[in-house]
Amino acid sequence: MSVFNWYNASIKQKIGGLFVFLLTFLFCVIVFSAYKVNQIEREMRVVAFLDIPLSQLMQQVEFIELEQHLQFEQFQLKNKIDDKPLNPHQQFAFEKQKIKQLLDKAVAMINHSLALKEVILQPEAHQKVATTIENYTQKSDEFENYLENVYQQNQLTEQARLQVETMATELESAEKQIIAQLNKLTSDDAYYTDQHEKDFLFVSSLLGICAIILGLLLTTFIIQIILRRIQRIQSNIETLNSSVEHHELPLELQKKIKTKDELAALEHDIKIVISRLNQEMTSREEVEKQLIILATQDRLTGVFNRHKWEEQIENQINMAARSEYLFALIILDIDHFKQVNDQYGHQIGDKLLKHLATQLQPQIRTMDMLFRIGGEEFAIISPTQDKQQAHQLAERLRMYISELDEVSLPKVTASFGVTCYQADDSSSVIFNRADKALYEAKAQGRNCIVVA
Ligand SMILES: Nc1nc2c(ncn2[C@@H]2O[C@H](COP(=O)(O)OP(=O)(O)OP(=O)(O)O)[C@@H](O)[C@H]2O)c(=O)[nH]1
Numbered sequence: 102m103s104v105f106n107w108y109n110a111s112i113k114q115k116i117g118g119l120f121v122f123l124l125t126f127l128f129c130v131i132v133f134s135a136y137k138v139n140q141i142e143r144e145m146r147v148v149a150f151l152d153i154p155l156s157q158l159m160q161q162v163e164f165i166e167l168e169q170h171l172q173f174e175q176f177q178l179k180n181k182i183d184d185k186p187l188n189p190h191q192q193f194a195f196e197k198q199k200i201k202q203l204l205d206k207a208v209a210m211i212n213h214s215l216a217l218k219e220v221i222l223q224p225e226a227h228q229k230v231a232t233t234i235e236n237y238t239q240k241s242d243e244f245e246n247y248l249e250n251v252y253q254q255n256q257l258t259e260q261a262r263l264q265v266e267t268m269a270t271e272l273e274s275a276e277k278q279i280i281a282q283l284n285k286l287t288s289d290d291a292y293y294t295d296q297h298e299k300d301f302l303f304v305s306s307l308l309g310i311c312a313i314i315l316g317l318l319l320t321t322f323i324i325q326i327i328l329r330r331i332q333r334i335q336s337n338i339e340t341l342n343s344s345v346e347h348h349e350l351p352l353e354l355q356k357k358i359k360t361k362d363e364l365a366a367l368e369h370d371i372k373i374v375i376s377r378l379n380q381e382m383t384s385r386e387e388v389e390k391q392l393i394i395l396a397t398q399d400r401l402t403g404v405f406n407r408h409k410w411e412e413q414i415e416n417q418i419n420m421a422a423r424s425e426y427l428f429a430l431i432i433l434d435i436d437h438f439k440q441v442n443d444q445y446g447h448q449i450g451d452k453l454l455k456h457l458a459t460q461l462q463p464q465i466r467t468m469d470m471l472f473r474i475g476g477e478e479f480a481i482i483s484p485t486q487d488k489q490q491a492h493q494l495a496e497r498l499r500m501y502i503s504e505l506d507e508v509s510l511p512k513v514t515a516s517f518g519v520t521c522y523q524a525d526d527s528s529s530v531i532f533n534r535a536d537k538a539l540y541e542a543k544a545q546g547r548n549c550i551v552v553a
Contacts, residue, residue, distance in 0.1 A: 116322050123318070127311045134304045141301060143221055144294045151214050151227075152287040158207045159283050165200050166276050194249075197241050204234045204279075222293050223286065230282045237275040244268045330364045337371045341378065399473040401451060402458035410472040410480060414528045417482055421522045429491030431481040432518045432535045433498065436547040438477040441511055453510050457502065464501055465494070480535075488521045488552055495519050495550045503548060514548035 211231040214220045220227050247268060251261045397409040405413070420426045435441075435457070442450040454477060462471055465481060472480045481498075483491055495517040503514045518539025522531060538553035545551065 116318070119318065120315075120322075123311060123315050127308070127315065130304060130308050130311060134301065134308055137297060137301045137304055140221070141294065141297045143219070144290065144297065147214065147220055147222065148287075148290050148294060151210055151220065152290050154210060155207050155230075155283050156287050158203045159280050162200050162203050162276065163280060165196050165203075166273065168196055170273065194245055197245055200276075201238055201241065204238060207231075207283075208234050222290050226282070226286050226289070230279065230286060233275070233279050233282060237272070237279055240268075240272055240275055244272050327364070330368070334364070334368055334371060337368070337375065341371070341375055344378065344382070399458075402455050402473050404458045404462060404479070405470055405472040407472070407474050409470075410474050411528070413470055413472075413482055414532065417484070418522070418526060418528050418531070421526075427485060427487060427522055429483040429486040429488065429494075429519065429521045430531055430535045431483065431491055431495050431498075432474075432532075432539045433479050433481070433495070433502075433515045434475075434539055434543070435477040436514045436516055436543075438513070441513065445511055449510065453513065456507055456510055457505070457513075460501070460505060461498060464498060469494075486521070488519065491519045491521060492550060492552050499548065499550060516542035516547045517550040518542055519550055519552045 208231045211220075211227050215224060215227060215231075248265060251265060254261075397405055399406040414430075417428045421428060435453075438450065441453060454473075458471065458473065458479070461479070465471060465483070468484050470482045472482070474480045481494075483494060486494065499515060499517055503512075506512065516539055518535045518537065518541070520531060520535040520538060526534075534553045538551040541553075542549050542551040
């Protein structure tokens with residue numbers, strides 16, 4: 102079994118470990134507390150049902166013993182009390198009988214409690230008290246017999262008097278011993294019970310402190326978990342918000358949701374919203390791309406359309422008007438295209454236009470732009486080219502078109518009008534100049550280039 106590694110454990114594991122420790126401690130404290138309560142209850146029962154009645158009994162014994170003492174005093178002084186119906190022996194026997202009853206009762210109580218194993222505190226001391234009482238009873242019997250003998254002889258010798266005195270003193274001290282033992286027993290029991298009560302109070306305080314710490318920890322732990330999850334939800338919502346604001350695809354929820362409470366349901370809902378938004382934005386981007394293509398691309402040939410042409414020629418004019426920037430404009434028109442349509446059909450005419458555009462695109466630089474600006478009319482904007490360079494490009498393209506040989510398509514040629522940006526040109530001015538050059542090229546017999 103691997104030992105819990107506190108230093109390498111995560112915060113969650115640490116809090117969990119602390120919980121296990123505290124719960125174990127709390128459990129031990131509860132068990133100990135229950136044990137103490139039980140012990141105190143048993144002790145209190147002994148005090149209530151044994152020690153206190155014993156003390157009461159001994160108070161009565163003490164009282165009788167006081168009476169006896171007085172009697173012995175009289176006996177010693179040989180003061181006969183005429184009005185008293187009983188003689189000293191009878192008097193002693195009568196009182197001894199009362200003491201004996203009380204002491205027998207005390208011994209019975211102690212023995213009963215000992216037999217039932219109720220005495221948990223100082224059972225030996227209780228046993229000793231019982232033995233001492235039994236000894237006392239024996240001594241008391243002996244004293245009674247002796248006293249009877251002395252009385253019957255009707256004269257008191259000095260020796261007998263001394264013997265009676267000694268025995269009486271011994272009996273008295275035996276009684277005192279019993280009382281002292283009982284008092285000690287009661288006070289000891291009270292002391293131990295008091296100690297156990299203090300222990301119990303200490304344990305109860307520990308219990309309370311543990312419960313408070315556990316409660317605080319538990320509350321903090323739960324609050325932390327809830328806060329962390331709320332933060333996660335907030336961060337997801339923020340991501341969502343920023344994605345919508347910046348038109349970016351939102352990130353997927355990173356953490357897999359394990360729990361099934363209300364917050365988990367909320368996270369799940371947000372996950373669904375994010376996933377839907379992802380789909381929505383992806384398809385919207387697709388639609389936007391398609392729209393841009395539709396807006397800028399010629400559907401038949403795939404090159405830029407007239408709309409893009411108008412936008413770009415304006416851009417080029419603006420750039421050239423602001424700086425030394427130069428660009429060339431080439432307009433090319435397929436020669437006798439009407440005949441192609443007439444002879445091969447409109448479909449072949451379309452195919453030819455598409456084929457021609459596809460073949461021309463790789464022939465120009467990436468910065469050059471090819472537009473279809475009319476039926477069989479194309480334009481090329483060629484940035485940073487002067488007239489000569491533009492003428493060379495047009496010538497290369499003219500040659501290329503005239504040499505194109507596609508089996509399924511008729512061979513064609515094209516005429517070119519070429520010009521360059523001139524100061525203060527507007528889009529229509531430069532276009533008209535190029536168009537005029539093209540017109541001249543047509544007039545010159547086609548498949549040629551006129552630079553304006
Ligand atoms: N197949 C096809 N034909 C088109 C398209 N757009 C225009 N045309 C045809 O192109 C032909 C252009 O004819 P014209 O303007 O007379 O010019 P041309 O026959 O090319 O003669 P020149 O330009 O003078 O050499 C017309 O017959 C149009 O119908 C198109 O998208 N597809």
